[in-house]
Amino acid sequence: MRRLVTVNPSPGLARRSLLVGALGVGAAGALGVAKAAPSNAAVTAVARPTIASCATWGAQPATGAVSMTGPPQKILVHHTASANTTDYSQAAAYALARNIQQWHFARGWIDSGQQFTISRGGYTMEGRHRSIEGLGSGASTVFPLGAHCTGQNSTSIGIENEGTYMTSLPTTGQWNALVTLCAYLCQTYGLGPEDIYGHRDFLDTDCPGGALYAKLPQLRSDVATRLGTSNPTPAPTRTWPTLQQGSSGFRVTAAQYLLRHSGRTLTVDGAFGAGTKAVVVSFQQSKGLTADGVIGAGTWESPLAVTCSQGQTSDAVRGVQTALTAQGYAVTVDGVFGSGTASAVKSFQTAHALDADAVVGPNTWSRLLA
Numbered sequence: 001m002r003r004l005v006t007v008n009p010s011p012g013l014a015r016r017s018l019l020v021g022a023l024g025v026g027a028a029g030a031l032g033v034a035k036a037a038p039s040n041a042a043v044t045a046v047a048r049p050t051i052a053s054c055a056t057w058g059a060q061p062a063t064g065a066v067s068m069t070g071p072p073q074k075i076l077v078h079h080t081a082s083a084n085t086t087d088y089s090q091a092a093a094y095a096l097a098r099n100i101q102q103w104h105f106a107r108g109w110i111d112s113g114q115q116f117t118i119s120r121g122g123y124t125m126e127g128r129h130r131s132i133e134g135l136g137s138g139a140s141t142v143f144p145l146g147a148h149c150t151g152q153n154s155t156s157i158g159i160e161n162e163g164t165y166m167t168s169l170p171t172t173g174q175w176n177a178l179v180t181l182c183a184y185l186c187q188t189y190g191l192g193p194e195d196i197y198g199h200r201d202f203l204d205t206d207c208p209g210g211a212l213y214a215k216l217p218q219l220r221s222d223v224a225t226r227l228g229t230s231n232p233t234p235a236p237t238r239t240w241p242t243l244q245q246g247s248s249g250f251r252v253t254a255a256q257y258l259l260r261h262s263g264r265t266l267t268v269d270g271a272f273g274a275g276t277k278a279v280v281v282s283f284q285q286s287k288g289l290t291a292d293g294v295i296g297a298g299t300w301e302s303p304l305a306v307t308c309s310q311g312q313t314s315d316a317v318r319g320v321q322t323a324l325t326a327q328g329y330a331v332t333v334d335g336v337f338g339s340g341t342a343s344a345v346k347s348f349q350t351a352h353a354l355d356a357d358a359v360v361g362p363n364t365w366s367r368l369l370a
Contacts, residue, residue, distance in 0.1 A: 046183045046226055052125040053132055054125070057094035059101055064110035066130045070142035073155040074188035074195045075185055078114065078148060080207040084163045088121030088173065097125045104147070112169055113147035114158035116181060122173025124181055127160065140188050143186070151309065152202050157185060165209030167288040172239050179219065183226035193220040193229065204306040204316065210287060213301070238366040243295040247272040251369050255295055257319035258304050259283060268318075273320065305365040310342045310358055317341070320360050323368035324348065 080100070085092065096119055101112045112125040115134075126132050127146075134143035148158030161170055161178060170178065182196055198216055199207035219344065241251050253270040259279050260266060266279045277293035287302040297362040306316050313336050321333040321341060329344040342358040349356045352367045360368070 004101030046180070046187050048135065048138065048184055049124050049177065049180045052094070052097075052123060054126050054129050057097045057125055057136040059098065059129065060105075062111035063105065064131045066111060066128060066144045068130065068134060068142040069145045069154050070134075070140075071191075072143055072157050072189050072191065074152070074157075075182055075191065076149055076152065076156045076158045076197055076198055076199055076202070077208045077212070077219070078158060078160045078199045079165045079212055080160055080162050081164050081207070081209075082162060084168055085120055088119070088171070090121070090123055093121055093123035093125060093162075097127070100127070100160070106277065109147050114160045115143060115146055115148075117159070117160045118174055118177045118181065119162045120171050120174050122171065122177040124177050127158070135184075135188055136288075138188055139190075143189075149199055150204055156197075161208065161212070161239070165212035166206065167209075167211050169211050169215065179222045179226060183223045184221065186223060186227060193223040194225070196223065200303050200307065202307055202359065204303075204308070206287075206303070210289075210298075210302050226253070234327075236295070238301075238362055238368055239370060240297040240300045241369050243272055243294075245272050245274065245277045245293065246324055250322055252276070254319035254322045254369065255280075255304065257315045257322065258306065261314050261319070262286075272349050285295075300365070300369075302363060303362070305362065305369075307362075308337055308360040310337050312337045312340070320345070320365075320368070323365075327368060 080096075082096075097112070097117055100114075100117065104112050111129055112127040115131040117125045117127045128144045130144040134140060136142075143157055144152050146158055148160075149156060159178065159181060161174060163170060165173070169175070182193075186192060186195070195218060196216065198213045199205055200213060209267070243252055243255055248271050250270065252272045253268060255272075256266055256268040256270070256276060259276075260268065262283055264279045264282060266275055280295055280299070281291045281293045283304065284293075284299060284302075287299075289298055289302060308314070308316050310319050315335060317337045318333050318335040320337070321331045321335070322329050324341070324344050325333060327348060328346065331341050331344050345358045345360055345364065346356040347369065348354075349358075349364060354364055354367065
């Protein structure tokens with residue numbers, strides 16, 4: 001699944017969507033973070049934030065029945081990849097919500113794909129109809145089935161943040177609204193700060209942007225503070241190899257496959273030569289990174305190491321299979337993520353105390369390349 005066109009897109013953003021997703025049902029988390037129940041005894045009540053309903057911002061009726069599902073297991077943070085507008089008005093926020101809905105109607109969806117939207121002016125809005133209804137009286141187990149992340153829609157609540165956050169960050173008002181909404185959702189649905197993820201943790205996408213994704217540990221910490229959780233579960237720590245000109249081996253081979261997956265042309269030979277360095281520089285420039293030709297943590301998570309799951313066929317999958325082979329698993333490096341590759345990934349994840357979901361997200365990638 002690829003990216004959709006934005007509303008009032010900035011130059012160079014045509015490949016990314018206001019929302020990426022199609023209606024799908026639940027794979028488990030790609031990060032492999034051990035899920036911890038929130039410490040209810042330490043939780044401080046968070047008042048429901050002001051959320052403009054679909055009726056308030058002028059939504060059209062959904063074109064089909066919006067069904068309820070639940071309970072949610074996670075919150076997914078997105079960015080719209082639209083312009084970083086300086087019009088912080090309520091009118092601009094409501095216009096954004098209407099534009100998103102119209103675009104999703106054009107996609108054949110019954111309504112806005114995400115449950116909630118936060119404007120750059122800090123206005124929080126209901127996205128899909130019935131999202132406010134799902135909040136109930138503040139303790140709930142149901143929410144409307146959305147369309148913001150394939151494979152995660154039946155288990156996750158999606159929050160769209162207006163703007164493009166590859167190198168920029170949300171406004172202060174938008175960040176504060178995001179913290180408050182996440183804290184309230186955690187309180188309402190019995191989730192913990194550790195249950196907040198980025199879209200890219202589950203799909204091959206830049207969303208929610210490299211800069212905002214890097215701020216997710218801070219978001220979890222700020223949400224824990226709002227909840228009064230004394231010992232929030234820390235964000236997972238990932239260790240990545242550093243590759244540069246002169247490096248060789250399976251890690252370089254995997255990186256070369258991932259670079260080819262990104263649309264670049266190079267020879268996959270396991271040797272980090274001048275040609276590979278030039279391609280890395282090109283990739284880093286496209287992501288707004290320091291273009292030094294060195295593959296470190298920031299480049300791996302930009303993301304170069306895109307999320308892979310069963311059913312995909314790509315050079316990225318060849319990278320996964322290359323790493324699995326180096327780790328001693330008997331898989332064919334054919335680029336097809338079939339049952340054999342899925343079984344090997346699950347076995348590797350189990351051996352490394354990760355969620356055995358066969359989804360190769362950042363945590364699994366970092367362990368595979370260790």
